[in-house]
Amino acid sequence: MISIRGVSKIFQGEKAVDSLSLTVPKGTIYGLLGSNGAGKTTLLKTLAGIYRPDEGTVTVGGELVFEAPDVKRRIIFMPDSPYFFPQATVRSMAAFYRSIYPSWSEKRFEELGTAFKLDRKRKLSRFSKGMQRQAALWLALSCTPEVLIMDEPIDGLDPVMRRQIKNLLFQEVADRGLTVLISSHNLREIEDLCDHVGIMHGGRMLVEKELDDLKADTHKIQVAFRDQRHAGALAAKLQILHQEQRGSVSLYIVKGDRERIAQAFHVYEPYVFDLLPLTLEEIFIYEMGDAGYDAQPILL
Numbered sequence: 001m002i003s004i005r006g007v008s009k010i011f012q013g014e015k016a017v018d019s020l021s022l023t024v025p026k027g028t029i030y031g032l033l034g035s036n037g038a039g040k041t042t043l044l045k046t047l048a049g050i051y052r053p054d055e056g057t058v059t060v061g062g063e064l065v066f067e068a069p070d071v072k073r074r075i076i077f078m079p080d081s082p083y084f085f086p087q088a089t090v091r092s093m094a095a096f097y098r099s100i101y102p103s104w105s106e107k108r109f110e111e112l113g114t115a116f117k118l119d120r121k122r123k124l125s126r127f128s129k130g131m132q133r134q135a136a137l138w139l140a141l142s143c144t145p146e147v148l149i150m151d152e153p154i155d156g157l158d159p160v161m162r163r164q165i166k167n168l169l170f171q172e173v174a175d176r177g178l179t180v181l182i183s184s185h186n187l188r189e190i191e192d193l194c195d196h197v198g199i200m201h202g203g204r205m206l207v208e209k210e211l212d213d214l215k216a217d218t219h220k221i222q223v224a225f226r227d228q229r230h231a232g233a234l235a236a237k238l239q240i241l242h243q244e245q246r247g248s249v250s251l252y253i254v255k256g257d258r259e260r261i262a263q264a265f266h267v268y269e270p271y272v273f274d275l276l277p278l279t280l281e282e283i284f285i286y287e288m289g290d291a292g293y294d295a296q297p298i299l300l
């Protein structure tokens, strides 16, 4: 389990990460979203033990990360641009990783070789951006880490490879309890990958949610009544995140139990009533609005 408690990281007097706490249970995939400069990369590097936190603690499996080289060897950090040695090939990088990571698995490296159809003897610098990302993930997963931290991992990958990588990550999580932390700018892209999602802004965590709960708990309702006197009564009974009028139809975003919400509306005998699913993006926009933030500059 990853536990981040009250962590701050300060650069030239400015807090890039500001008193942030976060728990990622073992065997889950956590998606970190946020605006440019929100502090995502700084948080990921602090978690990986690259930066020492200026305040607070970062532990993996109960052990402090920065202070413990053994713990760092159980974590792999994949930066947004993969780094390879000059002239390196998959084969020579594999030899390097093998020498550094005690958990390196030759068996896993060979198995994954069938998924990533890359020439092991070709210079990595000659690979395309997407191929370099594939190579980086091939090497990372072959280390069988406990924690995999990925900064913008899906960028530059074609749809087929994206799906394959998603399946590989699910498999690693299910088979051996890998814990994954992913930073991304695109909510839609990580919607079907992550079980938890958090949104950062200004070094802080604005909203953090478990996706299944979130999706089951927030509803969009399009409704039209003959009698308009229901509005105040509904607001008193339900947790309404947003309401707008579109001609004669009202749009409500409401949190709570689906049945209870439907009953509350039906008391006022609407002549139009539709309860519709929300996209994750919509949920976050309304949740952030409720928390007093304008989501538009934060979510892309």
Ligand SMILES: Nc1ncnc2c1ncn2[C@@H]1O[C@H](COP(=O)(O)OP(=O)(O)OP(=O)(O)O)[C@@H](O)[C@H]1O
Binding pocket: 011, 012, 015, 016, 034, 035, 036, 037, 038, 039, 040, 041, 042, 043
């Ligand atoms: N090594 C550094 N030295 C000084 N300031 C830094 C350093 N790294 C990051 N920062 C500052 O910390 C803040 C957070 O940056 P960070 O890279 O963590 O954001 P981010 O959320 O990953 O952004 P993006 O989505 O644009 O990649 C920014 O204001 C940035 O300028």
